[in-house]
Amino acid sequence: MRKKYTYTEKKDTRSGFGAGLLEAGKKNPEVVALCADLVGSLKMDAFIKEFPERFFQIGIAEANMIGIAAGLTIGGKIPFTGTFANFSTGRVYDQIRQSVAYSNKNVKICASHAGLTLGEDGATHQILEDIGLMKMLPGMTVINTCDYNQTKAATIAIAEYEGPVYLRFGRPVLPVFTPADQKFEIGKAWMVDEGTDVTIIATGHMVWKAIEAGEQLAEMGIQAEIINIHTIKPLDEEAILKSIRKTGCVVTAEEHNKFGGLGESVARLLSTELPSPQEFVAVNDSFGESGTPDQLMTKYGLDTINIVEAAQKVIKRK
Amino acid sequence: MKHTINELEDIASQVRRDIVRMVHGCQSGHPGGSLGCADFLTALYFEAMNHSTDFNMEGNGEDLFFLSNGHISPVWYSVLARSGYFDPSELVTFRKLNTRLQGHPTTHEHLPGIRIASGSLGQGLSVAIGAALAKKLNKDKSLIFALLGDGELQEGQNWEAIMFAPHNKVDNLIATIDYNGQQIDGPTEQVLSLENLQAKFEAFGWHVITSDGNDMDNIVKALHYAKSLTGKGRPILNLMSTQMGSGVDFMMGSHKWHGVAPNDEQLANALGQLNSTLQDY
Numbered sequence: 001m002r003k004k005y006t007y008t009e010k011k012d013t014r015s016g017f018g019a020g021l022l023e024a025g026k027k028n029p030e031v032v033a034l035c036a037d038l039v040g041s042l043k044m045d046a047f048i049k050e051f052p053e054r055f056f057q058i059g060i061a062e063a064n065m066i067g068i069a070a071g072l073t074i075g076g077k078i079p080f081t082g083t084f085a086n087f088s089t090g091r092v093y094d095q096i097r098q099s100v101a102y103s104n105k106n107v108k109i110c111a112s113h114a115g116l117t118l119g120e121d122g123a124t125h126q127i128l129e130d131i132g133l134m135k136m137l138p139g140m141t142v143i144n145t146c147d148y149n150q151t152k153a154a155t156i157a158i159a160e161y162e163g164p165v166y167l168r169f170g171r172p173v174l175p176v177f178t179p180a181d182q183k184f185e186i187g188k189a190w191m192v193d194e195g196t197d198v199t200i201i202a203t204g205h206m207v208w209k210a211i212e213a214g215e216q217l218a219e220m221g222i223q224a225e226i227i228n229i230h231t232i233k234p235l236d237e238e239a240i241l242k243s244i245r246k247t248g249c250v251v252t253a254e255e256h257n258k259f260g261g262l263g264e265s266v267a268r269l270l271s272t273e274l275p276s277p278q279e280f281v282a283v284n285d286s287f288g289e290s291g292t293p294d295q296l297m298t299k300y301g302l303d304t305i306n307i308v309e310a311a312q313k314v315i316k317r318k
Numbered sequence: 319m320k321h322t323i324n325e326l327e328d329i330a331s332q333v334r335r336d337i338v339r340m341v342h343g344c345q346s347g348h349p350g351g352s353l354g355c356a357d358f359l360t361a362l363y364f365e366a367m368n369h370s371t372d373f374n375m376e377g378n379g380e381d382l383f384f385l386s387n388g389h390i391s392p393v394w395y396s397v398l399a400r401s402g403y404f405d406p407s408e409l410v411t412f413r414k415l416n417t418r419l420q421g422h423p424t425t426h427e428h429l430p431g432i433r434i435a436s437g438s439l440g441q442g443l444s445v446a447i448g449a450a451l452a453k454k455l456n457k458d459k460s461l462i463f464a465l466l467g468d469g470e471l472q473e474g475q476n477w478e479a480i481m482f483a484p485h486n487k488v489d490n491l492i493a494t495i496d497y498n499g500q501q502i503d504g505p506t507e508q509v510l511s512l513e514n515l516q517a518k519f520e521a522f523g524w525h526v527i528t529s530d531g532n533d534m535d536n537i538v539k540a541l542h543y544a545k546s547l548t549g550k551g552r553p554i555l556n557l558m559s560t561q562m563g564s565g566v567d568f569m570m571g572s573h574k575w576h577g578v579a580p581n582d583e584q585l586a587n588a589l590g591q592l593n594s595t596l597q598d599y
Contacts, residue, residue: 032455056451056486061478064444068482071384071448074433075456076376079448094438095475099445103425103435 002218003193005211007177013169013205014112016148018043020155021080021110025051028078031159034069035082036062041171042082042112062087066095066107073105078159081107085114085168086127093133100164101137108158109134110167114144115255116283116300117172117205117293126288132260134166135233141186142233144168144254144262146207148176150230153184161186168204170255172293175208187231189239195223198311199243199250203229203262206253206281206302213307224311232262237269244270249277249314253307255297258282277317279310321364323535328595329400330360330534334565335592336396336409336599342585344413347421350575351467352393354498354560358531359397362463366541371402373430381460382449384434386442387467387496388422389577394431395419399599403431406599440473442466443493447483450491461548464493469501472510483553484523492544494556496531500573516557524555531560566591 025031025047032054033047039057048055058065062083069079081088088111089096100107111130118126135142141163145151151169158165182190192207193214202210207228214224225243229236244250250270252263263280270276283300297303321329333356341347363369367381385394392412399406404418411417418427422437434445446464453460470476483491495515499506506512519526525547529540537558544554562576563569566588569580580588 054455058482059478061475061482063441063475064447064478064482067441067444067475067479068448068451070434071445071450072452074375074377074382074445074449075452075458076378077452077455095441095444098435098438099441105434 002214005177007175009176010173011148011176012171012173013145013148013151014041014171015043016145016151017110017112017155017167017169018046020152022046022050024156024159025054027156028159030076031078031080032056032072033080033082034058034065036060036065036087038083041084042110044082062092063095066092067099069107070099070103070105073107079107080110082110082112084125085111085130086125089130089133089166090127097137101140104139105164106162108165108167112169113171114168115170115205116288116296116302117170117255119171119293119296120290122290123287128257128283128288129260130168131232131256131262135265139164140233141165141231143186143231144204145230146204146228147174147178149178149180149182150184153182154230157184157186170205172205174205177208177211187234187236189236190228190230192226192228195225195247197222197224197247198315199225199227199247200253200307200311201227201229201240201250201262201266202253203232205255209304210253210307212304213311216304216308217311222311222315229262232265235265235269240266240269241274244274244276248318251279251281251307251310251314253281255302256282257285259285277314279314281306281310319365323538326360326364326538327534328593329364330356331593332596333360333393333396333400335589335594337392338566338580338585338588339598340392340395340409340412341579343410345579346413347392347579348389348577349392349579350500350562350569350573351387351390351496351498353566353569354531354562354564355390355393355465355496356565357534358465358494358537358558359393361534361537361541363397363401365538366545367463368460371430373403375433377433378456378458379460382433382462384442384446384449384462384464385423385436386464387439387470388436391419391421391423394423398431400596404429409599439467439470440475443476443479446491446493447479447488450488453490461545462491464491466493466495468495468497468499468512469506469509471495471512480519480522480524487551488553489549489551491553492548492556493553494558496560497557498560498562500562500576502573502576504573519555519557523552525552526555526557529556529558531558532564
């Protein structure tokens with residue numbers, strides 16, 4: 001019997017970040033926020049209104065923002081930086097590498113507008129390489145959340161965790177389907193639904209599509225096990241191996257380049273521990289382009305149907 | 319004054335001996351800029367800064383120092399050791415496998431006195447500003463000091479930070495430029511001219527003072543004057559002229575000794591010019 005996931009409202013994950021930031025700020029006076037001229041896009045207004053003295057408007061100067069955040073940790077602060085994912089990672093990679101990751105600073109790099117679903121602005125802003133960039137840094141925790149509630153819970157959770165974190169979320173308005181009271185455990189997979197024929201491992205905006213794919217597969221008599229990996233690093237290897245021992249094959253789904261993303265992390269794990277057929281639902285080594293989020297997800301092969309087809313294909317390879 | 323000028327000069331002489339011996343010991347590293355800043359860092363740690371050698375990362379209630387041009391690590395390591403952060407005998411491990419004294423300063427090996435990694439240039443001023451903002455949030459009246467190379471100002475991130483600090487009235491920050499006019503590929507004026515640094519910083523809203531970084535009396539006065547200017551709404555920039563290789567005649571006046579180690583004969587020559595005042599490590 002499959003679980004039924006429904007939703008009563010649609011919201012953007014970035015609003016979950018804004019709500020989580022406000023709550024984290026209320027819980028801990030050491031939480032501070034920085035933004036590089038994108039306060040509205042990052043939904044930081046509520047935090048700024050509540051804690052004006054704990055907010056730093058940096059201007060369009062992302063490198064300086066990362067450095068200032070690293071410096072703030074030295075005085076015991078817990079800084080949350082906010083800008084688009086592209087400007088949170090690729091633009092400031094060396095600043096993150098030296099001043100945050102190598103220096104092991106307690107900075108929370110919070111990145112909105114990740115992936116294709118940024119939409120009309122086009123490829124200059126649609127980073128599809130950020131998970132790879134961040135997961136390669138030793139000691140960096142990498143999280144990609146799937147809906148409003150999970151993003152809010154993750155934002156609160158990372159404030160309570162000591163160490164550098166990359167938190168990735170997005171712009172589009174999507175179903176809110178995770179329970180509002182669901183605890184967010186860094187590094188722990190969420191079992192969305194159990195099945196026996198194929199494991200679907202999804203992250204970020206692809207989780208809802210994986211649920212839709214699971215329903216369609218069930219109608220065809222295929223029982224998919226659906227796992228949400230919100231923490232790409234450290235990876236919940238135990239949960240992944242346990243599931244694939246049962247199903248014997250896996251589809252990974254992510255709004256990211258197939259190179260460097262969640263799929264490769266799963267493949268690395270399986271190649272050493274449990275060689276198994278795997279199909280990748282991911283962007284095929286390409287930049288994005290202008291269009292609506294839905295149009296882009298279709299054009300670049302990130303729709304529900306792509307997960308369904310990948311599942312059918314991978315089952316045949318068992 | 320915690321020390322007389324003569325005492326500070328004696329310490330700086332020992333620091334210079336440490337620098338050339340460390341760089342000679344591993345046959346790598348950056349003696350030129352290190353020697354040029356030996357007087358400044360001695361004055362900072364032995365005179366200007368209120369700090370504790372009982373190191374903790376947050377440094378609440380203490381003045382903190384950030385080195386942005388991390389390649390002059392030998393001078394910082396020597397001054398940290400000579401002021402009591404760790405035993406000077408550890409200087410012999412500089413740049414060797416399993417050392418806490420990495421080629422460029424890091425927190426990764428937990429060397430007391432170091433609060434951020436530096437080496438990839440242009441990042442230190444931003445970090446110093448962050449630490450200064452944290453001091454303000456913590457109602458901590460102590461100060462943040464930073465040292466930057468002049469060639470390093472070619473990195474764009476510096477100008478983001480230089481713009482940010484006056485706008486946000488970061489007036490508990492004293493940044494110093496090691497103004498030696500040299501970088502790896504040659505004189506700064508040939509590689510990429512800095513033009514009028516004083517005018518540039520003033521245009522951005524900094525309070526600029528100038529000093530001679532190889533004249534101990536002048537440095538001490540400049541640092542005390544800089545401290546008197548804090549808390550007045552503007553960050554302070556100490557534009558400090560230095561001579562790369564200062565104290566060792568054959569290393570002075572050129573960029574040649576930016577990143578080259580002396581051989582045995584050159585070491586002996588250099589040590590012959592520098593008094594041993596605190597005992598070699």
